[in-house]
Amino acid sequence: MTELELVIDAKARLAEGPSWDADEKRLYWVDIEGFKLHIYDPSSGRDTVHEVGQHIGAVVPYDQDRVMVALKSGFHRYDLASGKLTLLHNPESHRDDNRFNDGKCDPKGRFWAGTMSLTDKKNQGALYCLMNDGQVKTVLTDVSLSNGLGFHPDHKKMYYIDTPTGRIDQFDFDLDSGEISNRITLFSLPEGTGFPDGLTVDAEGMIWVAHYGGSQVSRWNPDTGSLIQHIEVPASNVTSCCFGGEELDELYITTARNGLSEEQLLETPHAGGVFRVKPGVKGQPTYRYKGIK
16 A cells, blocks of 8 residues: 555645546645635646635536535535636525535536534534536435535445434435435444544445544445445544546545644644545546536
């Protein structure tokens, strides 16, 4: 296994939501509490920052010049050159005490993203899906902290995390309609290893989970619920991960600084950075939004 490397010493408050744009060969990620969208170019090592002025929970590729983002005020299209935001739909326009969190697209190009309370209230969030026609469907309600999403390579299963439960759940997934059903729990993180945050699914169908408060990402077999391997990260709050690189054999890992004491930050000075490792397995591509132009 290649050694873990720090690729962006961003010191982000809450780095999250990495997604790999294979066409442009760049990594998108967000600093949710810093109100920033980041674009990292591995060939130059440059990390470009876009200020969006509000909580940004997720970003996914769209086309060469634009991305889709889930902001506190809903689903938007963002023009990278001009900085213009175009609101598509805000499913929570009736409330101001939630924000969007994690999200990603399914293989048909629908954009899934969920919400959470800004004041840690339970069951106040939901999971939404921005359909290809620009309409939004409410998929789940009574969610506390909507988080990791992923799809099995056969596109028949969807995985989902509501962080405070400690569980990784599975749904049957209908690719054509986007409907999910038959929710079951696959496994829970072992006590003392933090809470499940973001996730990704590799090309072999194994699930990678970021441990918030657990200083690691771990790889699990969804069929047996067994732990296969884990990679230690020099930051306690590991938030998400995704595969990138030319061969999709590099795992990018995001971390956070928020909630850490001065002493903890001295012990883990690179918390809030983005790390990269070659774990010995390839990932699936990041799907782009395939909706309204």
